[in-house]
Amino acid sequence: MNRALNWLREGDRWIPMIFVAGFLLLFLVNGRMVWLAIATNPGLVTDRPSAAAGPAGAPEVAILFDGEAMRAEPVTVRLVDAAGQTVPARSVVLRAERPTRYAQALVVPLERRGTGWAGEVRLPLGGEWVFTVRAETDEGLLELQQTVEVRPGRVP
Secondary structure, three states, X not given: OHHHHHHHHXXXXXXXXXXXXXXXXXXXXXXXXXXXXXXXXXXXXXXXXXXXXXXXXXXXXXXEXXXXXXXXXXXXXXXXXXXXXXXXXXXXXXXXXXXXXOOEEEEEEEEEEOOEEEEEEEOOOOEEEEEEEEEEEOOEEEXXXXXXXXXXXXXX
């Protein structure tokens, strides 16, 4: 043991050994973290966020909007249950909100059309918008969200 310590002290060999030991320790700690991440994966990542957000059988919303900013564009909302059947609602209101530092929110009451609800929305800016649908159903108030990417509009 004494010879090993003398060998390290001689010629400052201990400096690179501490450097290598530090990286070895870092490698071991990261390996342990990767092992823990794989071993304890609860399966929270999903392709359908609405499936992870609510209980099984909870209603889902389908918002059809493919428009540009600065123009009145049609929006269609369809509320469906787990079986794909339309959820009956007395009234449906769409709230479009741009999640930025200076929030912009527009509220659009929708009218019943066919199996869904429809209306027109004029968004002032392109970018990411969060559409929140509030529906008054027989079971109570239903609130569902969907993120929509809006193309920038052209100034007329």
